[in-house]
Amino acid sequence: MTATEQQPTGSIGEVETRFLDLPGPLRLDCGRELGPVRVAYETYGELSPERDNVVLVCHALSGDAHAAGIAVSPLEAGTRDGFAAESRDGKRGRGLGWWDGMIGPGKAFDTDRFFVVCTNVLGGCRGTTGPSSADPATGRPYGSGFPVITVADMVRAQRAFLAELGIERLAAVAGGSLGGMQALEWAVLYPERVDAVVAIASTHALHPQGVAWNAIAREAIMRDPAWQDGHYYGTGREPEAGMGVARMVGHITYLSAPALEDRFARRLQDAPDIGYTLTEPEFEVESYLRHQAATFVRRFDANTYLYTSRALTYFDLARQHGGGSLSRALDAVAARTLLIAFSSDWLYPPSASEEIAAALRARGKTVEYHLIEAPYGHDCFLLEEPRQTPIVRRFLAA
Amino acid sequence: MTATEQQPTGSIGEVETRFLDLPGPLRLDCGRELGPVRVAYETYGELSPERDNVVLVCHALSGDAHAAGIAVSPLEAGTRDGFAAESRDGKRGRGLGWWDGMIGPGKAFDTDRFFVVCTNVLGGCRGTTGPSSADPATGRPYGSGFPVITVADMVRAQRAFLAELGIERLAAVAGGSLGGMQALEWAVLYPERVDAVVAIASTHALHPQGVAWNAIAREAIMRDPAWQDGHYYGTGREPEAGMGVARMVGHITYLSAPALEDRFARRLQDAPDIGYTLTEPEFEVESYLRHQAATFVRRFDANTYLYTSRALTYFDLARQHGGGSLSRALDAVAARTLLIAFSSDWLYPPSASEEIAAALRARGKTVEYHLIEAPYGHDCFLLEEPRQTPIVRRFLAA
Numbered sequence: 001m002t003a004t005e006q007q008p009t010g011s012i013g014e015v016e017t018r019f020l021d022l023p024g025p026l027r028l029d030c031g032r033e034l035g036p037v038r039v040a041y042e043t044y045g046e047l048s049p050e051r052d053n054v055v056l057v058c059h060a061l062s063g064d065a066h067a068a069g070i071a072v073s074p075l076e077a078g079t080r081d082g083f084a085a086e087s088r089d090g091k092r093g094r095g096l097g098w099w100d101g102m103i104g105p106g107k108a109f110d111t112d113r114f115f116v117v118c119t120n121v122l123g124g125c126r127g128t129t130g131p132s133s134a135d136p137a138t139g140r141p142y143g144s145g146f147p148v149i150t151v152a153d154m155v156r157a158q159r160a161f162l163a164e165l166g167i168e169r170l171a172a173v174a175g176g177s178l179g180g181m182q183a184l185e186w187a188v189l190y191p192e193r194v195d196a197v198v199a200i201a202s203t204h205a206l207h208p209q210g211v212a213w214n215a216i217a218r219e220a221i222m223r224d225p226a227w228q229d230g231h232y233y234g235t236g237r238e239p240e241a242g243m244g245v246a247r248m249v250g251h252i253t254y255l256s257a258p259a260l261e262d263r264f265a266r267r268l269q270d271a272p273d274i275g276y277t278l279t280e281p282e283f284e285v286e287s288y289l290r291h292q293a294a295t296f297v298r299r300f301d302a303n304t305y306l307y308t309s310r311a312l313t314y315f316d317l318a319r320q321h322g323g324g325s326l327s328r329a330l331d332a333v334a335a336r337t338l339l340i341a342f343s344s345d346w347l348y349p350p351s352a353s354e355e356i357a358a359a360l361r362a363r364g365k366t367v368e369y370h371l372i373e374a375p376y377g378h379d380c381f382l383l384e385e386p387r388q389t390p391i392v393r394r395f396l397a398a
Numbered sequence: 399m400t401a402t403e404q405q406p407t408g409s410i411g412e413v414e415t416r417f418l419d420l421p422g423p424l425r426l427d428c429g430r431e432l433g434p435v436r437v438a439y440e441t442y443g444e445l446s447p448e449r450d451n452v453v454l455v456c457h458a459l460s461g462d463a464h465a466a467g468i469a470v471s472p473l474e475a476g477t478r479d480g481f482a483a484e485s486r487d488g489k490r491g492r493g494l495g496w497w498d499g500m501i502g503p504g505k506a507f508d509t510d511r512f513f514v515v516c517t518n519v520l521g522g523c524r525g526t527t528g529p530s531s532a533d534p535a536t537g538r539p540y541g542s543g544f545p546v547i548t549v550a551d552m553v554r555a556q557r558a559f560l561a562e563l564g565i566e567r568l569a570a571v572a573g574g575s576l577g578g579m580q581a582l583e584w585a586v587l588y589p590e591r592v593d594a595v596v597a598i599a600s601t602h603a604l605h606p607q608g609v610a611w612n613a614i615a616r617e618a619i620m621r622d623p624a625w626q627d628g629h630y631y632g633t634g635r636e637p638e639a640g641m642g643v644a645r646m647v648g649h650i651t652y653l654s655a656p657a658l659e660d661r662f663a664r665r666l667q668d669a670p671d672i673g674y675t676l677t678e679p680e681f682e683v684e685s686y687l688r689h690q691a692a693t694f695v696r697r698f699d700a701n702t703y704l705y706t707s708r709a710l711t712y713f714d715l716a717r718q719h720g721g722g723s724l725s726r727a728l729d730a731v732a733a734r735t736l737l738i739a740f741s742s743d744w745l746y747p748p749s750a751s752e753e754i755a756a757a758l759r760a761r762g763k764t765v766e767y768h769l770i771e772a773p774y775g776h777d778c779f780l781l782e783e784p785r786q787t788p789i790v791r792r793f794l795a796a
């Protein structure tokens with residue numbers, strides 16, 4: 001163990017999500033302009049006088065700006081996924097952020113050293129402008145009239161937001177899953193502004209099975225009559241049924257088959273034998289899915305799910321920036337890059353991180369890749385905080 | 399190559415599904431009696447005077463009695479799944495059965511030698527009594543009032559049906575997936591009546607991830623308001639939206655990630671670049687899913703999907719017959735057993751077949767296990783017919 005691993009760690013303490021309105025509209029990849037744009041954000045630690053200690057942390061599909069610390073209003077607690085939801089259910093009452101284990105004094109993103117910033121993504125439903133926000137043209141929520149956004153659009157919004165804070169350069173940009181996509185996009189879009197990238201359980205482009213799972217989740221939402229072509233706000237009906245199914249699909253893809261075996265096996269719920277019911281959950285894993293679905297629909301907006309899912313399936317560094325070549329796409333990268341993948345992650349498999357590492361190396365870039373053997377699937381980036389911590393700390397200390 | 403592999407093979411020719419009414423009600427695992435019961439079936443080849451050449455072929459979740467040959471009415475063509483649906487779309491117009499490559503003169507189940515029988519399962523929607531059949535108590539379709547059935551109930555219906563044909567003994571019982579479950583159940587329930595079992599891409603109990611996928615598919619159907627608590631018949635509305643999502647989930651679990659990569663990669667549908675649409679399929683794999691969903695809802699009953707999915711998740715030889723021990727459950731088996739699994743099948747993984755083989759060997763039973771390296775996932779049992787054929791032929795010739 002190195003000294004950095006033995007540091008005592010602490011909590012951020014109480015935090016409150018804040019809001020900032022961008023000074024002008026954003027020009028989006030789809031060609032439309034979006035404005036006004038409000039960004040929800042939290043910060044942890046102190047900005048150095050030189051403004052050179054900023055770490056931007058980017059969240060995943062169902063996350064938000066509350067990455068660390070204790071939310072002043074526990075109802076606004078962060079949004080950990082999958083098995084992580086277990087610890088969330090416990091932590092949520094205490095209002096802990098979705099990456100609280102990684103962000104704080106002495107932690108991976110050490111707030112004794114770094115000024116850590118997290119924003120809710122563009123298109124979000126936790127304070128940043130998204131489909132549930134009012135369209136200035138109509139005064140009513142955008143609904144499905146919200147423009148289709150990309151990961152690059154999310155990054156542009158973050159860039160405009162940081163400029164408002166007077167931050168022109170990032171010591172690091174970090175995230176897992178969709179958050180890792182944003183980190184990689186930052187390094188390509190704004191190479192001169194990023195010193196280091198930390199992309200965990202992420203990819204340069206989701207594989208077709210992942211595209212399919214996302215499409216199925218979106219279909220489940222859009223086929224729910226309560227979705228009403230995306231204009232359900234204020235109607236008293238929301239596509240809860242479809243969102244529940246979408247969430248169930250997501251859950252199972254975030255976990256590994258062995259993790260489910262280990263956790264649930266084929267145990268029945270509160271019964272010695274099968275109950276011969278068509279409609280009720282009987283296996284523990286069925287009950288778990290229903291519970292996760294019910295919890296999720298209460299806290300997340302269906303349209304934000306659709307837009308964010310679309311953005312992450314579009315994400316394709318080689319297509320967007322390299323004319324089909326990943327190494328060409330990454331040619332502009334100036335940042336040092338840290339990639340972490342988990343052996344059991346079949347949604348964002350290690351092979352994707354390995355392809356990024358190989359492409360960066362082929363262009364002579366500085367890249368470090370770690371494969372962590374762990375059983376919990378994609379959710380590992382939220383669960384395996386102790387094992388990621390020394391890797392991230394060493395990388396950021398270099 | 400052995401001589402058996404070089405035999406010329408042929409088609410069954412035209413076949414017509416027939417129907418037989420069981421003489422009395424069936425006593426089901428759930429405690430209810432079900433009657434009257436009609437069984438839809440097809441036969442291929444000639445029954446020997448000794449009635450000792452019968453092979454019962456059992457179908458999978460979305461299959462039917464039309465296993466081989468050309469349906470007299472092509473609309474009644476069989477029901478091949480997944481990528482197999484591709485060849486089905488081609489074959490369907492010609493009315494070919496779902497396992498036509500395996501059943502016929504000179505084929506794996508050689509109709510020059512065997513009298514091959516296939517029935518639509520109990521609870522089915524292709525001629526056998528199921529939730530869309532009239533409940534004699536009300537004169538209206540059972541809907542969700544149909545009793546919950548098990549794989550053992552399906553087997554009991556087959557047994558009663560065969561007894562009506564004067565068939566008391568099976569030279570073999572064979573099937574893939576849920577069909578393999580039925581074959582294994584036969585060997586346990588009626589050990590004195592089964593000489594050989596052929597269980598392909600099957601399991602003794604679905605693992606919890608498989609239980610979860612099935613639960614999600616059922617949730618998608620039951621959450622569709624058009625399902626109407628299972629009483630949608632005659633209302634002019636059917637849970638097509640939910641069935642479509644269920645089918646999409648099924649499809650992706652039947653295929654492997656590498657097969658999807660190989661087939662679709664991240665290619666866009668008819669477009670050089672992303673189209674920034676929220677609702678329309680853009681990736682080829684998204685289009686493929688929509689097409690499969692649309693095709694499926696036209697030919698399959700949602701309630702039958704629910705009941706059959708429930709039955710296959712209940713199936714658990716160790717729990718039902720061994721007090722939790724698989725080898726104890728298999729102790730009664732007198733049949734020789736052939737198990738075939740496919741390397742890329744993650745829904746019914748090779749490990750399940752290996753567990754069955756080990757349990758049979760532990761009890762001194764005759765068992766042969768083959769692992770076929772093939773990339774198409776669970777669908778291999780419908781696609782890799784040429785590679786299964788010599789294995790099955792040799793096994794049945796022994």
